[in-house]
Amino acid sequence: MAFLRRAFLLLFLQVCLLHVSVLAKVELSMNETVDVYIGDMAEILCQYTSTNSDSKPRFLIQWFAAERGGSRSRLYYADANQELIDSGTDYTDRINVVTDEKGTRLSIQDVRLSDEREFYCHVNGLAAGSGVRKTHLRVFAPPDVPEIESVTTGISVTKDTPSKVASCETRNGFPKPNITWYRDGEPLMNESGRVNIVILSSRMSSDLYSVQSTLEYKVEKEDKDARFSCEVSFFVPDGIRTIESPSVNITVHYPTTMVELWKESPQGLVKEGDTVELRCQGDGNPPPHFIFNKVEEPDVNFESSRDVLILSSVSRKDSGTYQCHPLKGDGVMEVKGEVELKVHYLDTAVVVPKDEELMHKGEDLTATCNALSSRSTSTVWYKDGMVVGRGNTFHLQNATYERSGVYKCEVTVPSLPNLKTNGFVKIIVQGGPELVGSEEEVQLDEVEGRVVNLSCEALGNPLPSISWNITGSQSWHEVDKKTHKHMTHSVVSVKVTSDITAECNVSSDRGSGVKIFKIKAIPRVTTTAPFTPEGSGVIIVVIIVCLLLLAFLGSVIYFLHKKGKIPCGRSGKQEITKEKTTKDEIVVEMKTNTKNEEAVLLKAVNGDKKGPNDQPL
Secondary structure (H helix, E strand, C coil), X not given: CHHHHHHHHHHHHHHHHHHHHHXXXXXXXXXXXXXXXXXXXXXXXEEEEECCCCCCCCCEEEEEEECHHHCEEEEEEECCCCEEECCCCCCCCCEEEEECCCEEEEEXXXXXXXXXXEEEEEEECHHHCEEEEEEEEEEEECCCCCEEEECCCCEECCXXXXXXXXXXXXXXXXXXXXXXXXXXXXXXXXXXXXXXXXXXXXXXXXXXXXXXXXXXXXXXXXXXXXXXXXXXXXXXXXXXXXXXXXXXXXXXXXXXXXXXXXXXXXXXXXXXXXXXXXXXXXXXXXXXXXXXXXXCEEEEEECCECCEEEECCCCHXXXXXXXXXXXXXXXXXXXXXXXXXXXXXXXXXXXXXXXXXXXXXXXXXXXXXXXXXXXXXXXXXXXXXXXXXXXXXXXXXXXXXXXXXXXXXXXXXXXXXXXXXXXXXXXXXXXXXXXXXXXXXXXXXXXXXXXXXXXXXXXXXXXXXXXXXXXXXXXXXXXXXXXXXXXXXXXXXXXXXXXXXXXXXXXECCXXXXXXXXXXXXXXXXXXXXXXHXXXXXXXXXXXXXXHHHHHHHHHHHHHHHCCCCCCCCCCCCCECCCCCXXXXXXXXXXXXXXXXXXXEEECCXXXXXXXXXXXX
């Protein structure tokens, strides 16, 4: 009976335990996805809890990786007694698992593209129950910077269908990146007849994607300055990122619709002899070849260098209206440019009278200088480098010999300083001899024996000659004779021995003249000057000066004698008495046989003292 009671109790306990185990449950918590960059480490967390709070269950942990075809391969196993990483899998050397009572963490080193799959966490709590959850691991590889390349040839606007403009390529991306095209920052979408975008993608051996996109675009003239670029967008763990390529420009070909022609050089007005460069430019691309012609000669085409016409050493006949227009071709419109060319000129100056003009002294003359020009002119007259007149008319009044010479007129164009011409006229003023000086007869008085120079000058054209006729002296000769322009000059030297008459005769083909010099000879007279008080006064002054000089000479001789420089002689019976003196004074007394006595006192520089033998006067 007791046995049956014990058996029934055990059975009751088992039923209770079984009921508890049926009610217990393990709850798992995992992220649906985990994002990671290729090459980085991925961490997948699996957290679990048990609904049986009366005991601390022991868990059996297993990690699985999904394989193709729906199967799973175990990567990790752990129970209360052991923990192991399965060998022979792709993760044997790359995973690490950390487990505690709250959860387990699977770490995968050096993530590869092949790791993008589902990972399962299986937790078995035995009596506490079991559970399975999964996480999808997503792997990302940012692509390379996109490479853009535009077409190198020009694209014509006349094509009816879109033309290839550029291509863009990006490599080594995962998942597959997307490429978007932009024109001046505005996105381009497929548009029938205008925009066509062709995308080609491929997967390389590394399982990374390479995407190439080609833009076909119907260009217009306005696209010549447009900038095209491509942008790559791709997924990353935290969202979407983009990389933009550099922008490129394309060459657009379009016809010429406007032409302009202008004078490139020289700057300013054009004169005869200049080299003129005309340049033609249109708005088409590529620039067309141009044909140049002249409106006045429409059938004559000038030789040019593409868009430049050079006219060398132009003359007035080159003036006119010039045209240029594109060489005919596909898409070329009938357009032209025009420019008016005016070649300015200045003809050779014409002087009236021309070359040489003879005129008589005292006459008047009017000369003119004119030059035909396309611009207003200015005329200046020169003689010997000096300005003598302005204007095209020059007046010469009351002509003199000095006004003879070459007169030059210079005609210039003020608006064209380098345009100038000149002419000249040689004016010759003629007349008979003309003596210089108003006196025809000169009277002179001169002492006999003196030499006198007589000068004679005469003007005239032709140049007069001078000859001398001298009476009253045979001693004369010409000392100077010279000519200068219209003047003859002569000088004679005459010795006066008696009254003289000298004639200066001037003559030429146009007349003669004479100038007379009359010299009256004055005899030489020798006289004795009478005595005058003034003369005696001079003699007295001379005597006083002589006496002072003798006194000074005597003092010097005495001084030298006292110094021993001159010995004393015996003649004359002279006595010299030396008195006692001080060092500051010397006293000398000289006696002679005469009754006159004279004492000379020579004092030193420092003394005004008198000796003991000095007597007051």
